[in-house]
Amino acid sequence: MAIEKAFLKRFASALAYEETRCFYHSLDPRAKLLYLVASLAMASVGSITRLLAALGFAYALASPCPRALRKTLYVLTGLAPFIALTALFVVLFSVAFGGGSLSEVVLEQVKVFMRIAIVAVAVTAVALSTTPYEFVYAFVKMGFRYVYLYTLVIAVRFIPAVLNELSDIYDAQRSRGLELEKGGVLERFRRLNAIIVPAFVCSLLRARDLAEALELRGFGYSSKRTFYRALEFRRRDLLFTTLAILSALAVYVLIPLGVA
Amino acid sequence: MKSAIALKNVTYFYPSSTTPALEGVSLEVREGEFVVIAGPSGGGKSTLVRVVLGLIPHIYGGRLHGEVLVGGVDVAAEGFRAIVNRVGVVIQNPENQVVNVVVEEELAFTLENLLYDAKEIGKRVDEAIKALEIEHLRKRLIHTLSSGELQKVVIASALALDSRILLLDEPLAHLDPHGARELISILHKLCRERGVTVVVVEHRLSELIRYADRVVVLNRRVLFDGSPALAIDKLLEVGAEVPPISRLFIELGKRPPPLQIDSKAVEALERVIVKCRSTCTNSLGNDNSSSSLHSPSPVIAVEDLWFKYPNGGVALSGINLNIFQGEFVAIVGANGAGKTTLIKHFNGLLKPWRGRVAVLGKDTRSSTVAELAKSVGVVLQNPLHQFFERTALREVLFTLNNFGCRNCVDRALEVLKAFGLEDLAESSPYELSVGEQRRLAIASVLAYEPPVIVLDEPTAGIDYSLKLELLKMLTRVAEKGKTVVIVSHDVEFLALAPITRVVIMASGRVVASGSPREVLYSTEVLRDSHLTPPQVVELVKLLNLEKAPRPLNSRELVEYLRRCCNGY
Numbered sequence: 001m002a003i004e005k006a007f008l009k010r011f012a013s014a015l016a017y018e019e020t021r022c023f024y025h026s027l028d029p030r031a032k033l034l035y036l037v038a039s040l041a042m043a044s045v046g047s048i049t050r051l052l053a054a055l056g057f058a059y060a061l062a063s064p065c066p067r068a069l070r071k072t073l074y075v076l077t078g079l080a081p082f083i084a085l086t087a088l089f090v091v092l093f094s095v096a097f098g099g100g101s102l103s104e105v106v107l108e109q110v111k112v113f114m115r116i117a118i119v120a121v122a123v124t125a126v127a128l129s130t131t132p133y134e135f136v137y138a139f140v141k142m143g144f145r146y147v148y149l150y151t152l153v154i155a156v157r158f159i160p161a162v163l164n165e166l167s168d169i170y171d172a173q174r175s176r177g178l179e180l181e182k183g184g185v186l187e188r189f190r191r192l193n194a195i196i197v198p199a200f201v202c203s204l205l206r207a208r209d210l211a212e213a214l215e216l217r218g219f220g221y222s223s224k225r226t227f228y229r230a231l232e233f234r235r236r237d238l239l240f241t242t243l244a245i246l247s248a249l250a251v252y253v254l255i256p257l258g259v260a
Numbered sequence: 261m262k263s264a265i266a267l268k269n270v271t272y273f274y275p276s277s278t279t280p281a282l283e284g285v286s287l288e289v290r291e292g293e294f295v296v297i298a299g300p301s302g303g304g305k306s307t308l309v310r311v312v313l314g315l316i317p318h319i320y321g322g323r324l325h326g327e328v329l330v331g332g333v334d335v336a337a338e339g340f341r342a343i344v345n346r347v348g349v350v351i352q353n354p355e356n357q358v359v360n361v362v363v364e365e366e367l368a369f370t371l372e373n374l375l376y377d378a379k380e381i382g383k384r385v386d387e388a389i390k391a392l393e394i395e396h397l398r399k400r401l402i403h404t405l406s407s408g409e410l411q412k413v414v415i416a417s418a419l420a421l422d423s424r425i426l427l428l429d430e431p432l433a434h435l436d437p438h439g440a441r442e443l444i445s446i447l448h449k450l451c452r453e454r455g456v457t458v459v460v461v462e463h464r465l466s467e468l469i470r471y472a473d474r475v476v477v478l479n480r481r482v483l484f485d486g487s488p489a490l491a492i493d494k495l496l497e498v499g500a501e502v503p504p505i506s507r508l509f510i511e512l513g514k515r516p517p518p519l520q521i522d523s524k525a526v527e528a529l530e531r532v533i534v535k536c537r538s539t540c541t542n543s544l545g546n547d548n549s550s551s552s553l554h555s556p557s558p559v560i561a562v563e564d565l566w567f568k569y570p571n572g573g574v575a576l577s578g579i580n581l582n583i584f585q586g587e588f589v590a591i592v593g594a595n596g597a598g599k600t601t602l603i604k605h606f607n608g609l610l611k612p613w614r615g616r617v618a619v620l621g622k623d624t625r626s627s628t629v630a631e632l633a634k635s636v637g638v639v640l641q642n643p644l645h646q647f648f649e650r651t652a653l654r655e656v657l658f659t660l661n662n663f664g665c666r667n668c669v670d671r672a673l674e675v676l677k678a679f680g681l682e683d684l685a686e687s688s689p690y691e692l693s694v695g696e697q698r699r700l701a702i703a704s705v706l707a708y709e710p711p712v713i714v715l716d717e718p719t720a721g722i723d724y725s726l727k728l729e730l731l732k733m734l735t736r737v738a739e740k741g742k743t744v745v746i747v748s749h750d751v752e753f754l755a756l757a758p759i760t761r762v763v764i765m766a767s768g769r770v771v772a773s774g775s776p777r778e779v780l781y782s783t784e785v786l787r788d789s790h791l792t793p794p795q796v797v798e799l800v801k802l803l804n805l806e807k808a809p810r811p812l813n814s815r816e817l818v819e820y821l822r823r824c825c826n827g828y
Contacts, residue, residue: 017361019399133365150359157361160403165645171609172645174629175638176705177662194658197648201690205644209356212315217359218344218373228368228381 015127017156023064024129029138031237032126035061038244039122042251043115048107051114053255057247058118061125061240068125075120083113132156137227147220154210162203169198261290263329264425264457265312270326272307272316281307283480285326291424292455294448296472296488298465298500301694301723303479305461306352309429312459313349314340331425345374348418350428352721354410363397363405367417374421381420388420391454392446406595408439415446425457426450432464433721436594436749438790444468463723465495466503466752466795470519489516499725504752504795508814512821521795526802533803536825558582559620559712559743560606560636566614567601567768575601576768578615585711588734588744590754590776593765594790599747600641602765603714606745608632619712634663637710641717643701647689652681655689656704663708672707679703679733695726699733706737713737714745719753727753755780755794755812764789777810 024032039061042054062068087109094105132153140146173194180191214220270285282304289295297305310316314335317324328336331346351357360366367388371381389395392412397405405413411431418426426447432440448471450456462468469475475491477484477498484494492506505525506517512532518525560583567576576598583589593599604610605617608624608631617624619635640646649655656672665671676682679699684692689700698718706713715734719727727750735758738744748754754762754776762779764772766789772779780786783793783801796817800806808824811817 017401019401131361131365133360133362153360157359157402161355168640168642169645171604172640172642174609175607175633175640176646176659177630177633177708179628179630179662194648198645201647202644206356209351209353210359212319213351213357214359215315215319216313216340216344216347216349217370218341219359219369221341221344221373222375224375225372226375226377226381227372228378228385230378 015123017131018067018128020067022067022129024068024125026236027129027240028231028233028237029130029134030141030231030233031241032130033135033138034241035244036122036126038248039118041248043118045251046111048111048114050251050255051111051118054118054247054251055114057251058121061244061247062121065125065129068121068128071128072117072121072124075124076117079116079120083116087112137229137231140225140227141231145223146225147223150219158206158210161206162199165202166195166199169195169202172198261292263288264291264293264331265289265459266327266329267308267311268327268329270311270324270328272311272325273323274307275321277322280480282311285478285482287476287482287485289457289459289474291457292451293473294451294458294471295460295474295476296465296468297459297461297476297478298463298491298495299478299483300498300500300725301463303498305478306429308478309349309427309461311336312427313347314338314343344370345421346423347425347427348415348421348423350411350414350418350426350431352430352433354407354414354431357414358402358410361402363394363400363402363413366402366413367420370417370421384420384422388416391419391450392416406439407434408442408595411435411443412446415450419450419456424455426459428458428460428462430462430721431460432462432468434595436790437467437751437792438594440464440467441792444471447471463501463721465501469503488519492517492519499723499728501724501727504755504814505799508796508799508817511814511818521799521802526799529799529803532821532825533805536821557621559585560745561618562602562605562615563617564615565602565605565612565617567598567605567610568613574768579768579770581763581770581773583712583743583745585743586738586741587761588738588757588759589746589761589763590757590759591745591747591763591765592749592751592754592789592791594749597765597789598768599765600716601768603638603716603745603747606632606712606714607636607638609638630662633710634708635710636712636714637705637708638714639702639705639716639718641720643689643697646701646704647697650688651686652676652689652692652700653685655700656707659704660707665708675703675707694722695729698722698726698730702733710742712743712745714747716747717749718746719748719750728756731757749791751780751786751791751794752813755796764791766790776812780812781806781810 039058042058045051045054059069090109091105094100095102136146136149136153139149178191178194180188267285267287270282271280272282273280285308297308299305307316310320311324311328312330316322318339324336327334330343333342335343358366360369364385367385368381371384389398392415394412394416397409397413415426431443435443444467447458447460451458460468469488472488474486475484475488476482477491477494479498483498484491492502492510495502496510503519505521506519509517514528562579562581565576565579566574568574579602591599591602601610605612605624606619608627608629611625619632624632647655649658653672653676656675657668660668660672673682673685676685681696681699681703684696689697692700718730734744738758759776761773762776763770764779764785771789772782772785780794780797783797786793794812796811796813800808800811800817808820811820
């Protein structure tokens with residue numbers, strides 16, 4: 001339970017926006033989205049040499065924001081037990097039933113970890129510096145409709161509130177003697193009602209309030225909307241995007257294949 | 261003055277209801293007025309807000325008769341879209357109405373939806389931030405704000421839109437006294453300096469009423485509509501809260517009652533106390549201080565307790581506290597003082613980071629919540645967080661079953677009867693009124709008879725008559741010899757309760773502990789802890805009556821005056 005909690009906490013932390021400003025906060029969200037795409041491209045290379053280069057580029061691109069590096073380390077250490085367990089499981093099964101050589105299977109698992117590390121730093125850097133509103137703005141600029149995109153904003157906005165509420169409900173029921181850990185599977189599922197029903201009712205009430213607030217605040221009255229901040233793709237965005245794309249290209253073109 | 265809101269003979273039935281929620285309501289609020297709408301729970305106050313906003317009938321359906329004009333617009337006919345930039349609303353739980361993640365984005369949200377250009381939005385957002393003095397919140401994340409800060413953001417958002425009408429539905433329900441005073445003073449300033457029409461629907465009137473131009477008492481119909489001073493009698497009649505100073509004057513038979521402690525009120529009472537005997541200092545009827553009576557070993561012992569949140573913030577720092585059997589302890593403090601964090605250690609919901617908590621001698625770190633809950637029944641703030649069964653009876657049975665009581669229907673029915681809920685045993689908990697839900701929440705914890713009962717903010721969001729009902733219930737529980745711990749910042753309620761000890765908390769520490777007459781008279785400690793002393797205490801201090809046996813509420817002060825002041 002403690003490991004699961006730590007995993008969820010660190011995973012949630014990776015996706016949380018932070019007020020403390022770093023270099024990434026000043027970038028255009030479109031530049032950050034391109035950086036994310038470039039990082040995903042880098043993570044999908046096959047050879048270990050290229051992955052090593054990709055790892056270097058990914059962390060070098062994130063280095064202007066030391067907070068992102070620290071947070072990535074925090075997230076990866078949280079994920080480490082799960083990655084290690086999965087890797088062990090895969091190695092044992094592959095060697096026992098797949099007939100592959102041990103070194104090949106281990107190398108594949110190392111590559112998996114490197115890919116996770118590349119994606120994690122990019123996701124963390126982008127998530128900690130971009131509000132959902134900025135993502136909406138970026139996608140609206142690309143021609144998407146804001147009404148649908150706002151679902152993302154609302155989801156991110158209410159996730160902490162709903163999690164807090166779940167925790168309060170769990171506390172209230174434990175105070176009445178509820179023990180979810182005891183009994184058989186069916187009994188445990190039945191007991192979960194004590195959490196699910198109040199959570200559902202409270203979420204419905206919250207949804208009603210929110211729906212009314214959206215209606216009273218002009219949401220969806222028009223198919224278009226304005227944005228109070230101008231989204232400008234400036235020189236620094238261009239420079240950063242170019243660097244990210246060049247890094248990806250370098251990984252694919254310039255770095256020799258090495259060990260496949 | 262022009263009319264901001266006008267309701268003409270409005271009657272409303274919710275869908276499939278045969279009883280009207282509002283009946284023949286006629287009401288006019290003029291531009292720039294500060295109007296307070298009070299009345300008992302279930303009296304139609306929130307329905308009135310929905311009618312004014314146009315949510316009724318356009319979203320809620322039902323049958324609406326009569327005319328509703330907001331800023332001259334027939335909102336019943338034209339719908340809420342027609343008044344979207346005229347009215348700003350703050351609902352009871354403003355957290356639910358905020359859409360965005362960052363404060364600045366939230367302030368711009370409505371303007372963006374209504375297609376204002378970026379330059380104009382920036383200007384208006386800056387102005388609203390300046391008006392509410394919330395520059396420090398501009399880049400803050402919404403989920404990190406306190407209730408008071410959140411309300412300011414919602415009001416600023418309405419101001420940015422230049423809404424000339426502000427409608428607030430029970431805005432003080434979850435604020436501590438300091439936060440409540442701050443919000444009221446903001447509303448008053450907006451009304452007087454900017455000419456904004458302010459309509460506040462509220463139970464907590466003690467602080468608010470003095471700022472109102474008019475008070476409307478609503479219980480399906482308009483029972484009263486007039487000046488605050490004249491509203492006191494009607495408010496008392498419907499069981500609503502009035503300022504303790506007003507209650508005192510009414511009890512002394514002096515009219516018109518004042519709305520606040522001012523020089524006139526003090527002078528009037530000085531004329532009474534001139535006739536008092538200086539030797540009259542014998543104690544008041546209910547002196548509950550019982551420090552010498554308790555057993556030697558505490559039921560809850562907290563030793564050098566420290567607690568850290570997962571983010572590293574220290575919530576409790578070195579708390580030392582013993583609670584003895586039969587005590588009625590009030591833990592008092594402003595929002596964020598660490599009260600709830602402390603009581604969550606009493607049944608093991610939280611474990612100490614440093615230090616020790618023992619319940620009946622058992623260390624909470626080595627016991628499960630279920631084991632500790634047998635001794636300490638904790639009722640948390642929101643009753644809706646615990647209801648999930650089909651009937652009220654099953655709710656009580658759920659707790660009894662968890663503590664090993666099988667086939668306990670008779671016991672459950674007995675408990676429901678003790679709480680006046682026997683007729684509602686087969687009703688869904690969600691069909692009950694706010695007061696009944698509160699009673700059921702307490703009943704379902706008391707059912708298994710834990711020796712200690714802890715209640716977290718039991719008076720939040722309930723009206724005065726329900727508070728009195730709760731008070732009676734807690735008094736009965738205390739009289740049975742149970743240990744009662746109540747967490748609250750509602751000092752006026754605590755001044756009425758048979759409390760034996762008050763513990764004041766601030767910034768995660770215990771800053772004072774002692775008998776109510778000792779602690780609630782430490783006005784400086786209270787103010788430093790962002791609390792306000794009971795009005796009667798303030799009055800007694802102004803009258804230099806401290807040698808008197810320190811009354812805490814109007815009833816006790818009247819008792820003193822009757823006993824000691826000839827022919828007042």
